[in-house]
Amino acid sequence: MEINVNKKNYTVDVDPDMPLLWVLRDILNLTGTKYGCGIGVCKSCTVLIEGVPEQSCIVPVSYAEGKSITTIEGISENGDHPLQKAWIELSVSQCGYCQPGQIVRAYYLLSKNPKPTVEDINKEMSEHICRCGTYDKIRKAILLASKE
Numbered sequence: 001m002e003i004n005v006n007k008k009n010y011t012v013d014v015d016p017d018m019p020l021l022w023v024l025r026d027i028l029n030l031t032g033t034k035y036g037c038g039i040g041v042c043k044s045c046t047v048l049i050e051g052v053p054e055q056s057c058i059v060p061v062s063y064a065e066g067k068s069i070t071t072i073e074g075i076s077e078n079g080d081h082p083l084q085k086a087w088i089e090l091s092v093s094q095c096g097y098c099q100p101g102q103i104v105r106a107y108y109l110l111s112k113n114p115k116p117t118v119e120d121i122n123k124e125m126s127e128h129i130c131r132c133g134t135y136d137k138i139r140k141a142i143l144l145a146s147k148e
Helices: 020-027 082-089 099-112 118-125 135-146
Strands: 002-005 008-011 046-049 052-055 068-070
Touching (some): 046 099, 052 099, 099 118, 099 135, 118 135
Antiparallel strands (some): 002 008, 046 052, 046 068
């Protein structure tokens, strides 16, 4: 099966029903995308498929075949995207586990709405679960990144 991850083409020989998350982590060694709940609820495993947020723990790799996939590693090679810089500047992460999914979703938000309001951010990010409760810092980081 041919997949394109972070603008690189890969051939993977896996069961077509294998969740994309396991292909990314175990086959391609792209471990930034995290396993959280395994049922698509927490959103820790969020990636972009054709520019749209999807939960890689419930999406079979066959769904992603021939499509463009962006993981947290694809946001910036050097970790210098405005979102990543804002996350660091504001010390958003506590445990950090949900943060790759949060950043990927925030990246999606800014790609379609470069100057979001607090209401826009709350609406877009509302389904992402952060056990540490860093929602206020996440919101502030997105607003900060939107200024760049």
